[in-house]
Amino acid sequence: MAKDFSSFLSLEGATRKKSPLKSLIPLMHGDMISLGGGLPHPSTFPFHSLSAQITSMRPAAHQQKAVVAAASSDTVTVPLAPQPDKIESLTASLQYGIGTGIKSLRDFCREHVRLMHQPQYQDWDVILSAGNTDAFSKVVGLLCNRGDKILVEEWTYPTALETLDPHGIGHVAVEMDGEGMTATGLRRILDNWGSTPEQANDPKPRVVYLIPTGQNPTGATMSVKRRMDILAVAQDHDLILIEDDPYYYLQFHVEGGSWMPTLLSMDTDGRVIRLDTFSKTLAPGCRVGYMSMNARFCDTMQYHNEVTIQQPSGFSQAILAEMLVSHWGQEGYTRYLTDNVRTEYLKRSQYLQTELKTHINPKLASFIEPSAGMFIWIKIHVDQHPRYKTVKDSALMLDLFRKCVENNVLMVPGWQFSCKPKPQDVDPADVMNCWFDEDANYLRATFAYASFEQMKEASIRFGQTLDQFFSA
């Protein structure tokens, strides 16, 4: 069983309760007639059936898909009323429900987590979310009070920090290397907490937010040893780990199902909150993800869902349930992840890396090859610039960014992923006129979206821009 982490709940988390409204549900059996729950009548739903053409994962069709394109498509249909051969109906999935999400899809996700991560304690559970961004904001509410600080990777997903700021929750940057957050860096901060004047009044952080696979923006993936070391620090310092893992299934070197073990899979205490999403494996517009954690936390997250989103869209849930449960199954979904999603991003990653290497002078910029995810974190060697040390690094980087825009190649400025506070006197949205953080000598490139032709052309333009910039 999970350890008792209820002392980690925030004021908000500890106060969340089950709604009495839901207490009537157990009374609904036998001959009971309910004039209770305010459910709209399905006769007012203008939707009579729903269907989607989906990629077929039937083994036969799959093998032949290169030959007969039409055979690679299946139709999933959700009828209005429940039918014996269908797991979902619009009457049910478009009605109000409970904050866990619909049973069929939740069960599928729970089974997927069991198969993939085999959690080592018994009372873990899974509920659906509206994607990892919403899930993270709720985990923050579960665990953090105004004035708390959470530990984050020194370069991180900006939306995570934007989630914390308005709630008065701070963050502490932990150093990274090519494998993401370092365990030594994490331990050093916690061992020495309180030793600096600014930490004297701050409660010691108890929560770590990290993106262990194909990290955004650095592309770093934690090795098995790194994961074990991070978990050891978490046990020593009694931390909750938020494992935000949207890029988990974009591991390029997976062979024979050898997925990287996750923090959840190593956790014997129930201290890992794992966030998964269909955004990168099926489509962002699903707005469906799933969260795995100890049952105590899971219940509170459910109550939070019930006073916010209630549950993910019924259209999304019904289509995903029919596709994943009735058509693909666990085997088909896993095959889709490896054969379609992973293969596509592997191909794209290799292509952009090759093009960048071909067109960039390695003295001027470099990157570590990502083994997962969507991103290449390009370090700019500003020390090679003629004006190096005569102007600030940030001035050089802003100059380079502007030249990139002039030459019609766009990457994300490294400072957007910085943990350092932004000055109040400049509008960070004014991206052509500001560059924060003297150490942010990076640009983030993605191979996820552009066409191959565009990636080639962008690499050429970027290489030329670098040559032009460094010779100025």
Added chain:
Amino acid sequence: MAKDFSSFLSLEGATRKKSPLKSLIPLMHGDMISLGGGLPHPSTFPFHSLSAQITSMRPAAHQQKAVVAAASSDTVTVPLAPQPDKIESLTASLQYGIGTGIKSLRDFCREHVRLMHQPQYQDWDVILSAGNTDAFSKVVGLLCNRGDKILVEEWTYPTALETLDPHGIGHVAVEMDGEGMTATGLRRILDNWGSTPEQANDPKPRVVYLIPTGQNPTGATMSVKRRMDILAVAQDHDLILIEDDPYYYLQFHVEGGSWMPTLLSMDTDGRVIRLDTFSKTLAPGCRVGYMSMNARFCDTMQYHNEVTIQQPSGFSQAILAEMLVSHWGQEGYTRYLTDNVRTEYLKRSQYLQTELKTHINPKLASFIEPSAGMFIWIKIHVDQHPRYKTVKDSALMLDLFRKCVENNVLMVPGWQFSCKPKPQDVDPADVMNCWFDEDANYLRATFAYASFEQMKEASIRFGQTLDQFFSA
């Protein structure tokens, strides 16, 4: 233009900022190649097309719908790639977007608000939400700090209070009559604020939450005069009004489009935040609503969406957009609201009222006829009970509720809508063993969901239960 209400923003609301990540979007024009935004590649989406059978609102088909059922159905289809004759595509609607929701659906909702409510100031705007529950929780974050109190109807939607509690935001109950919250009650509280010891340290409330049409649970609908009076108090005491109006289109006596004027339509200052949802007009499972408010507040709500749900489900949005924009239009949607939704609930309301009147002894229970919504708020005349005054009213009501359950008729206990604090020593979810609030001598019945046969049988059972209970 709206007045400046920025001083009403909470610590959270005032701190929310536009994400720098979005600042790259304006640079995307001309020959620009972006390796910026981390958008998944649409080739990894396993969805090739989406379609739904919907109720036809073509005038011809509509007139004949009783005759030819098949003709009353249309098909909306969302193709994978953009097509000239389609407003949405899966490539776009299943991709990441901005926190306002997709343009076509947002524009439709904005135009609908303009047509229905004709706001009297210029800089109002509309953005999409994941339904009114999520929207309300975000409005609370926009305006309220821990320790604040907001003004609510004395019987109200329990989820609203459950939204406030975990954030340490209190509530003050305002008296109601058959037309909902009274303006005199609201004014009295504010005129005398600070005069009681418990108010001495509380900041004066600045936010009112109210459900003006077919109120949950009382079924009350505010008259035009009541709305004007409430707005006058809001102007005198400088209040923000949260107009949560999910039952607005369930007005039974609408004739020739004579919808009740809304608080938004009367507001000249920009102090009304109006929450609309498709949950009661199309289906709860859409998880799509829209919020109308001054542009300053609207921007902040957008930033809040962007760090939580991002936007409603792309499946939901694409289907609603195709149905509402391409098929129904404003005229068709309004006709659906009046001819289908309103008519169904009118019929149901009248049926249950008639059955209740037929089978209930009017000396034992009574109700005010609702003119909108889904609910009948049944007052139990406990003073007619032989044990009245010898035991607490709450004991009598709990006894009645148990007898109802024994007799297989379920309604919601009135205390679940009470604003009074619940004792800590009893589990409010244990609904068979607790009845809080000595004044909650009510049961809430809904005519929304049960079949007509069930409503008749439930009325008979309830009438018999009352007879049995009052003769004990």
